[in-house]
Amino acid sequence: MLKTLRLIALLLFLGSLGTSDAQAQANQFRDSRAHLGVAAGLFTYHGPINLLNRRSASNFVRESDPAAVFFGSFPIRSDRFYFRGMVALTNFSQKDGEDLVAMQPAPSKNEFLTSFLLLFEPEVVMTLTPGSRSRFLPYIFTGFGAMVADPFKSEPKVDIPGTGVPGPERSVYHLPIGAGIDYAFNGCWSVFAEASWRFDLNYVWRNEADYDPHNTSLVMGGLRMCLARKKVRAPEPTRIPAPLTVPAYAPPLPESPLICPLVELNSVYFEYGSAELTAEARALLD
Known part of the structure; x- marks a missing residue:
């Protein structure tokens, strides 16, 4: 023994x-x-x-x-x-x-x-x-x-x-x-x-x-x-959303007011002794 x-x-x-x-x-x-x-x-x-x-x-x-x-x-x-x-x-x-x-x-x-x-x-x-x-x-x-x-x-x-x-x-x-x-x-x-x-x-x-x-x-x-033991799972991490993709944007150009060139304005005449435009002046402005 x-x-x-x-x-x-x-x-x-x-x-x-x-x-x-x-x-x-x-x-x-x-x-x-x-x-x-x-x-x-x-x-x-x-x-x-x-x-x-x-x-x-x-x-x-x-x-x-x-x-x-x-x-x-x-x-x-x-x-x-x-x-x-x-x-x-x-x-x-x-x-x-x-x-x-x-x-x-x-x-x-x-x-x-x-x-x-x-x-x-x-x-x-x-x-x-x-x-x-x-x-x-x-x-x-x-x-x-x-x-x-x-x-x-x-x-x-x-x-x-x-x-x-x-x-x-x-x-x-x-x-x-x-x-x-x-x-x-x-x-x-x-x-x-x-x-x-x-x-x-x-x-x-x-x-x-x-x-x-x-x-x-x-x-x-x-x-x-x-004897299997249950595995403790870690909490899933909070999902962070992907950043938004903004497409390229080109703003429209501001509209320029319509104006008459100075040369055209010099060609506008009124009727003699009247406040009305002549027919040629009205056609030019139209």
Whole structure:
């Protein structure tokens, strides 16, 4: 366990040195919005068949069952670190597990094989190539979680049968460690595949020297989609009308009054002894 924790710390440290903040930016295939995901996978229990007895060659099994997994994630630091919450449902059919437990010498008990299982865990996901412009994005993750057998059971006791410790449990804390790869169609939609191992942590706090921890693994593939945020649009700038084009205008010249030249006026005569113009003068003025 100590070696495992050291390995996780080393991977996180190396990943934090991988790129600068200037490089850790989303591109056309990777945005930094919150995402939801759904996946289908294969869950495997690795451990004793009968939790009342010590693990041995005859009391050990790797039992696999389909699993339905649901995710929700959001960025912690650009596109390098993400927080992810996971809920998994598995062991929908318990017949194989019940047959395995029934074949063990009585008394025999293991609700992780004979009951519906619920897993939930918060995780920290670290991308290995932040800022990359590739559609492929590898990542690793770890966290802390729990697995509960028959979570909707009316019996409130944690240890079954009996009350208190010792006794086979139907809940266990675990440490998940995994890796995966994501392929993006665009900045919002992608598919992913990943594999993980979960270490049983209950034995760390137990006083039973003969307690045999059991571990689990999960291999899955699924679809991831973004939660689109409405973009706030800036108000459109006020349109300034184009200046009016006034056609060139030439004002008319002022009309000059009609006047007779001086030469013509000198040719105007009146009748002798009268104020009337002569016929030649009237014709000239007309």
